[in-house]
Amino acid sequence: MKTIAIVGLGKWGKNHVRNIVRLQSEGFCDKVVICDADKKRLESIGNVNNIPNENRYDDLDKLLKTEELAGAVLAIPTAIHKKIALQVLDHCDILCEKPLAPTVEDCQEISQKAKKLNRIIQVGHLERYNPVVVTLRTFLEEESTEDKIMHITGRRVGPGPMKLDSKDLDPNYFGCGHDFMVHDIDVVNGLLGKIPKKVTATACYIEGFPYEVELFAIFEYEGFKGQNTNPILFDCRATWRAYPNLKRRKLIVQTTKDVMTLDFILQSIIMEKGLAQHSLSKTFSDYLGAYRATEVTNHYLAAGKDQEPLYLQDKDFLSCIDTRKKPLVSDLEGTDAVKCIIAAIEAAKTGKAVEIK
């Protein structure tokens, strides 16, 4: 019997429940149990997903005593990731939501325990499963341009966990670095196959909230051997300074031959391949014409229910439990992403470049 628990049924955990229940119906696990300390939430998410009453728990200790788990998805506040991960690892493999933990030391403690018990840890960096990221990798490989990435820009704009004009932004969630930027860093670390050497950054704060509400960082990655030995720069902005409806998640990758703009939400890629003619034209309209003739290709990936990044990620977790293979984003990659965020926040606070090791 392969039983999977989802712990934490809040804004994000409820999406895991929907996907794990779907995966159960497709035969990837046998039983789904859910847990939230908030009884009302437990009831409503249980009802929406037709989870039997006996599979609902408002107390994690009781769940762990009663059920024999194959795996657990942890979608609880970031501030308690370490505590809950250490507790649940005694019982099963885990998929812990991003960021793995608030500090590098906490991440390492979780890793050590998993290693000792031979448990799998997957971290919820779902953008790696986003079809646009998978397609971008294919383009780069097909065009043999992977070694010629010159520059990457990341832009992640959204309202954040609470209204920014209130004083009760929840400190359980840390700032937009841990919440937003960590996604783009993990994608870029994955694309380049390494972590940056250093970072400079600047941040915005609001009165009454201890963490950054906006972070702008420039990460410097070592260039590839051969033609591109110059550093590869990744400038990334993550901000919560937006109204609730304003959401933007984009990545722009410039190689020597093209510029590719990825939209994580729409699952689209726009590829620009340079001007029709390079030399300066005689008239302004010729000049504009050269720009208009720029080869632009749109790739819309027809996002459907089988392309939902969370579904693909959760499915991979259930497969890793069976095969014991290392997840695409394990605790190691999750720790790297936290390392980069901590360095960026420190760089913003000190105004100095911070090395990342």
Ligand SMILES: NC(=O)c1ccc[n+]([C@@H]2O[C@H](COP(=O)([O-])OP(=O)(O)OC[C@H]3O[C@@H](n4cnc5c(N)ncnc54)[C@H](O)[C@@H]3O)[C@@H](O)[C@H]2O)c1
């Ligand atoms: N991968 C993504 O794209 C993504 C998106 C949003 C949030 N997240 C992550 O998901 C996690 C949860 O975020 P959220 O926005 O859903 O938070 P939330 O506050 O909406 O939900 C957290 C839930 O956990 C429950 N909870 C807290 N302590 C508990 C305990 N000891 N036992 C059982 N239940 C407990 C709370 O009652 C609440 O329902 C965070 O780590 C966040 O970073 C990831």
